[in-house]
Amino acid sequence: MNPTVGALEENFSSIVKYVKMAEKMKSDVLVFPELCLTGYPPEDLLFREDFLSETVSLLNKISREVGEMLVILGTVFPGEDGLFNSAAIIHSGEIKGFYHKQFLPNYSVFDEERYFQRGEKSLVIDVGLSKIGITICEDIWQPFGPALTESLLGGAEVIVSLNSSPYHVGKQLTREKMLSTRALETVSYVVYCNSVGGQDELVFDGYSSVFCFKGEVVSRAKGFEEDFLTVDLDLSSLRRFRKRESRRKELKECLSSLNLEVDLLRIDLPSKKRDSVNNRVERILSGAEEIYSALVLGVKDYVRKNGFEKAVIGVSGGIDSALTSVIAVDALGRENVKLVFMPSEFTSKESREDVRELSRRLGIPLIEIDIGEIFQSYLRSLKDIFRGKEWDRTEENIQARIRGNLLMALSNKFNWLVLNAGNKSEFATGYATLYGDMAGGFSVLKDVPKTMVYELAKYRNSISEVIPKRILEKPPSAELRRNQRDEDELGPYEKIDDIIRLYVEEDASPDEIVERGLPRELVSKITELIDRSEYKRRQGPPGIRISPRAFGKDRRYPITNSFRRR
Numbered sequence: 001m002n003p004t005v006g007a008l009e010e011n012f013s014s015i016v017k018y019v020k021m022a023e024k025m026k027s028d029v030l031v032f033p034e035l036c037l038t039g040y041p042p043e044d045l046l047f048r049e050d051f052l053s054e055t056v057s058l059l060n061k062i063s064r065e066v067g068e069m070l071v072i073l074g075t076v077f078p079g080e081d082g083l084f085n086s087a088a089i090i091h092s093g094e095i096k097g098f099y100h101k102q103f104l105p106n107y108s109v110f111d112e113e114r115y116f117q118r119g120e121k122s123l124v125i126d127v128g129l130s131k132i133g134i135t136i137c138e139d140i141w142q143p144f145g146p147a148l149t150e151s152l153l154g155g156a157e158v159i160v161s162l163n164s165s166p167y168h169v170g171k172q173l174t175r176e177k178m179l180s181t182r183a184l185e186t187v188s189y190v191v192y193c194n195s196v197g198g199q200d201e202l203v204f205d206g207y208s209s210v211f212c213f214k215g216e217v218v219s220r221a222k223g224f225e226e227d228f229l230t231v232d233l234d235l236s237s238l239r240r241f242r243k244r245e246s247r248r249k250e251l252k253e254c255l256s257s258l259n260l261e262v263d264l265l266r267i268d269l270p271s272k273k274r275d276s277v278n279n280r281v282e283r284i285l286s287g288a289e290e291i292y293s294a295l296v297l298g299v300k301d302y303v304r305k306n307g308f309e310k311a312v313i314g315v316s317g318g319i320d321s322a323l324t325s326v327i328a329v330d331a332l333g334r335e336n337v338k339l340v341f342m343p344s345e346f347t348s349k350e351s352r353e354d355v356r357e358l359s360r361r362l363g364i365p366l367i368e369i370d371i372g373e374i375f376q377s378y379l380r381s382l383k384d385i386f387r388g389k390e391w392d393r394t395e396e397n398i399q400a401r402i403r404g405n406l407l408m409a410l411s412n413k414f415n416w417l418v419l420n421a422g423n424k425s426e427f428a429t430g431y432a433t434l435y436g437d438m439a440g441g442f443s444v445l446k447d448v449p450k451t452m453v454y455e456l457a458k459y460r461n462s463i464s465e466v467i468p469k470r471i472l473e474k475p476p477s478a479e480l481r482r483n484q485r486d487e488d489e490l491g492p493y494e495k496i497d498d499i500i501r502l503y504v505e506e507d508a509s510p511d512e513i514v515e516r517g518l519p520r521e522l523v524s525k526i527t528e529l530i531d532r533s534e535y536k537r538r539q540g541p542p543g544i545r546i547s548p549r550a551f552g553k554d555r556r557y558p559i560t561n562s563f564r565r566r
Helices: 008-024 045-049 049-063 137-141 146-152 171-186 234-244 247-256 286-305 319-332 349-362 372-383 393-414 423-428 450-462 469-471 493-505 508-513 520-532 534-538
Strands: 029-030 070-079 083-092 092-099 122-126 131-136 158-163 189-194 195-200 202-205 210-211 217-220 262-266 312-313 337-341 366-370 417-420
Touching: 008 029, 008 049, 029 158, 045 049, 045 417, 049 070, 049 092, 070 092, 070 131, 070 158, 070 393, 083 131, 092 122, 092 131, 092 262, 122 423, 131 137, 131 146, 137 146, 137 158, 137 171, 146 158, 146 171, 146 247, 146 520, 158 171, 171 210, 195 286, 202 286, 202 319, 202 508, 247 469, 286 417, 286 450, 286 508, 312 349, 312 393, 319 337, 319 349, 319 417, 319 469, 337 349, 349 366, 372 393, 393 417, 423 450, 423 493, 423 520, 450 469, 450 493, 493 508, 493 520, 508 520
Parallel strands: 029 070, 122 262, 131 158, 158 189, 312 337, 312 417, 337 366
Antiparallel strands: 070 083, 083 092, 122 131, 189 210, 195 202, 210 217
16 A cells, blocks of 8 residues: 555545455455554654544544454554554454554664654454464564564464565565564464555555465565555464474463563454465566666655646756656656756757757657856856956856756746756765755655666666667766866766765775775765765755665764764
């Protein structure tokens, strides 16, 4: 399910739609993701009484739509002891109970301890056919957490996990390794239900899946799109396997000594006659295909969920704006994307040709605004004040800001969302102009290093050659003065991106980075630029997170900061 934070009525309608689908298929149990009614993360909306009140009202309304099927649904629970991140247990038109999340993540992009109280009890539902244990997201990551307690002390044969687990590169493989381990430890089926969709900087990749008691995937939903997964569980095989498993008795005795509490909820599910289901296992995307899919979904949902119909991109003839344009077209359709070319006297003949060719291949008319006269009017206005001063970055930045101004004017006039085309290498080092090429409502490549930009462009061209070959081959340049090249000012992107990854994502010190074989002079230069550019990043647009540690929610450094790592 792809919920929208705060769109309670819309989320309610989606939930009811899936309830009716599952009832038509005569399902026994229907599982929804974590906080699917509110959307995730609702952040400080959780401090609003009206928001909580409407959520509770709609939850009660959902319960009246549920018949003999068991529905397990993620929502908030305002209790006497505080607010809980909960799973509502619904059956026969009533809310039968709640499970409250016990392990609250408070790291990386998560702030759950700011809002929620920890649950203290595990929950097992006895449905007659089997016993089902409930966990929510972080709970299932704990080796000796609620899943093991519910399996050993509560007798659960199925562990259900409600999730809103955000994407980063390689996350699904890490998840599945953990889920396999948890299924083996508990000797249970693990039913993992995850949200899908974009929410501000986060992308949720879906891939809801079921693991059997042998740690093997028996079913997996699609990634990066909504999917409805129906699975038949072979409980007789699980029971035979458990009888031969000797470790459970020893572990049960160990857990029993800890006085852990497990609530038991009895719900009688009627036996139903229905056709058997062929469990399907969708493939996991990887590499450039995985990242590209995340970016397309992130753009599509940010534009749609924020009420925009069209997006506008300033194209320069460079790789970043070309890739951003193609992603936008794949996300929104060519009819909803506008391309604006703003050349100056420093724009090369090749760039002019490449932009027009990109426009032709994408089938989008090009809006062209020459900034030459506008730039000259700035210089004339500043001539007396700048007298005696040499041309420097000031004049370069004026050009970038003219372009940013024009894009924002078009945005204001036509309600087009400006998609920023800056990449992670530029945002990291501050190689971008505040209120210029950093302008925009959403930054598509904000967490994508320059080297990966090329990989993504090559991947997309392997499907259909929409990006002109010369754009991929020419050296990157801002073209704000004659004979300008990025690498003459910064250094080779292959090494820069390694430094950024080590310094930002792995938190390595400059000395540790040098020990990895990177030149000290370049390491010192890039890490200092990263530290000094925090003020710029704070003023930049939000953008899609694809790495384990992105700028923004993941990495919170002070702007006023005199500490320099060695």
